[in-house]
Amino acid sequence: MNLQKWFGCAHWLPQYNREWLASDLVAAVVVTIMLIPQSLAYALLAGLPAEVGLYASMAPLLAYAVFGSSRAMAVGPVAVASLMSAAAAGQFAQGDVALFYQASVALAFMGGAVLILLGLLRAGFVANLLSHPVVGGFVSASALLIALGQLGSLLGVSAKGETFFETAVVLVSKITQIDWTTTAIGLSALLWLWAARKWGKGVLKSLGLKGLGLEIAFRAAPVVAIVISILAVTVLQASTVRTVGNIPTNLPGLFFPSLELASWVDLLVPAVLIALVGFVETVSVGHALAAKRKQRIDPNQELLGLGAANIASGVFGGYSVTGGFSRSVVNFDAGAQTPMAGVFTAGGILLATLFLTPLLTNLPHATLAATIIVAVLGLIDWHLPKMLWRYSRRDFFAYGLTVLVVLLAGVEAGIIAGVVFSILALLAGVSRPHLAIVGQVPGTEHFRNEKRHKVRLVDGVVSVRVDESLYFPNARWLEDVLLEIAAGKPGTRALVLQCNAINHIDASALESLEKIDENLGAMGISLYLSEVKGPVQDQLALSDWYKAIQSRIGLTHLDTLEMAQQALS
């Protein structure tokens, strides 16, 4: 048995050297600085105590290091998965706090199990059902949902609605209850983070910083916001400002959700969706980073890595984790050579959990809300809808539908609506392929669409080309359209189907071809096939109909046309 098949680390651990160690350590410092505020903030976004974000930032990194295949991936809590987890756990727990936590951890366990199962079955292709417009629409709409939800924390009011518009209405109705101290802290943090993101690098460069120092200083902007806002709350003794409060400094114990089987079943669909959305993002980041170093990742290995990370998260009482885009890019840019950087990051978070958390008691929710808002608004691809509208209306509608349903009915419904629409639209497209009556381009052996080119047609013989494989979605269409063509050209004695664009013929299409042959026969018209691809001909040979049609299959279209004409004369 090949160990490398299961353990991604077998690819790099044996060659691990001092040079890599140095690079990985430096990357770990940068990522740890970035991760501390993020992990606290995303835990709150997921509806969980802040420390759960820290728990989800240790064990998963170790598990991914053992099983993952991407060198610079940084797994941990991310915004979209946190929102999805909060929505699913909230719907399940109906206000019961203990049950909410159990459900959040169960989602990580189950999502991890699903990913590992898909990895073992090498069935990662199911994630492909999440098309680009659906994922794009989903992430954008989720970002809006998250940003609006955090606006309440930023202003010091509690505004939680079931949908985007409900939250907006609640927020407006509470406009008089705004806490101005909280708002001052939150808006200051927001402005600071936004300015740091926009001008930070430029300012730091003009101060003479470069390389690693620049990177660390730039990534420390949220930490600065946190330190200042903690100081502000402490100095002002601002009791109206909601803060993180006491965070336990002990490490998480082993945990397993004590839920009934029926509860696990209830949580299965959201667990699968969270896992697949996370997987899609992880693979996408993984490919991009690997290509920059001429490496590659194995999507099935990523399933194992991300699955193990989620289960590790659950075992230590954490929630769903994903390979985050921006965090992984930072890890890569800071020089991470192997997932050992993640192991060191986990160590950094461990130290923070043990020694830093007592200092965070006075950290205002508003500051964390500001970091979330800035992060998620960066996830929105404002350019995408225009691009889709121009490129393909069908893809645009898939995008628009996903956005609308996410905002009107929630994240789960939105992603399901988008996927179902995409599949039905694909089937609708396949069900009515492009079809052309073709004729010979004079002086050549080429046959082209009679509507687009000046071509020579033969009396009594119609040539038809279908630009699609023949499947059940278009099998009956083919019957309709070929019989219509035959009935519409009274003198027709033979019909030649040019099969050069047909990659498959399934059993439904076979049945339809047989019926077409039979029905055309009843009309005194012979059916011929030309340019049938090798694999398709091999499969046709397995059918009973092959005996009947075999002598009417020609190699080139011209050959077949001549064959048909000879039979007529």
Next chain:
Amino acid sequence: MNLQKWFGCAHWLPQYNREWLASDLVAAVVVTIMLIPQSLAYALLAGLPAEVGLYASMAPLLAYAVFGSSRAMAVGPVAVASLMSAAAAGQFAQGDVALFYQASVALAFMGGAVLILLGLLRAGFVANLLSHPVVGGFVSASALLIALGQLGSLLGVSAKGETFFETAVVLVSKITQIDWTTTAIGLSALLWLWAARKWGKGVLKSLGLKGLGLEIAFRAAPVVAIVISILAVTVLQASTVRTVGNIPTNLPGLFFPSLELASWVDLLVPAVLIALVGFVETVSVGHALAAKRKQRIDPNQELLGLGAANIASGVFGGYSVTGGFSRSVVNFDAGAQTPMAGVFTAGGILLATLFLTPLLTNLPHATLAATIIVAVLGLIDWHLPKMLWRYSRRDFFAYGLTVLVVLLAGVEAGIIAGVVFSILALLAGVSRPHLAIVGQVPGTEHFRNEKRHKVRLVDGVVSVRVDESLYFPNARWLEDVLLEIAAGKPGTRALVLQCNAINHIDASALESLEKIDENLGAMGISLYLSEVKGPVQDQLALSDWYKAIQSRIGLTHLDTLEMAQQALS
């Protein structure tokens, strides 16, 4: 406005003549003889009073005559739709007889409305989702379900289970309660009908009958069984034999189900399924019969015709109707020229309702059960599973799954399972297309799979052909596989994608191609496209990426290869 667009009869009514009248009248006599026992039997199968079968055999024929497009179609109650109607109404009514009847009529109304809506939207293609293996498996399993269910009536015991196996168990447990008089009548009828079906035509021919006389005599076999069994019950005064009882001789009044909106919603899914299954059968028969006379049918017109027939059925208190296969073939063979034959048949059934029904009081259920069993066993295509196993495992599994789920969980669940599996299997196939690394066949301009042919490969340039359109199900697969090929051939400097089998590129695939271009670029490899089809190139031109890739799209593959080589040197 073009009247012909809505009224199928506009195609033939203006030319109606004496010759057609004579043919249609004769066909109507034959079909009426066949239809009387069938309509009674199928009504019982649908769980309804026998006269409802008669109601469903009048108005629908008139409505179809006005709107339908097939000349020899005979619409009315059929076995499979009756079973589906019984299952849906039974689940809905939970034992309430009045509610059961309301639901049965509501299914006809709603099914009719759905068909008309699809016809107006010209969206008949949704019926294509019912693939050949799914329909075949569904019909076969339903036939088994029906036959087993009727076995109880044949033996004079009540044996109704939720599933095939439950019914079988109940039947076995009641083996001691068999009524021997009923069984004697039922088995005699079964043997008679089976023998008549198998040898009837031969015997009648040897008696010198031919043409129309032969046809009428042959079709009268069930009538003979009915007459003899009525006489037997009457003479023997067999009180243990369950009979049809008093059938009202008055005509049906106008009817509309008095159900709440929520109840209509509950019945929507089964109504849609019954309507679609019926539509698929109707179109299939229609095409076959039309082709024999070099006519054609319009599937969208069939939607209107069948929809109107179902609504007409409901308006007069009937239940779901379909264009039956065997009945339409009989109609055609007996010489029906136009749907006027159906109008005359409706007249025949009207006369039967008024004057014949008093004679049917002593008609045993067992005799009707025998006619149903013989009819449905004829629906099973015993050859299909072997054919599918040989031709395509995927289609075989779709068939097997449908059969199993119908038998284990019922007709509705079976058809849904089959359709969902077919769609997922299609997507799975699309998600991993055939891909070949191609090289030049020496001395030609052709490029072929390096694994199948001796070809010339160029150092530093890899040529890849994908035999499928690029859609979201295979977009990420394409990223994985192209990056793997590039990483696996270290000296690669250019990759040429031959696009001659690509009929579409959707937005997800566009995004993937952009990423591939970017990621290959990061590896120092240039991406080229060759033989891009006209419509695909037109669409690519709408994307931002086109500016970047435009200069790397070549006309023929050879041109493109030379272009890539020049850029390298």
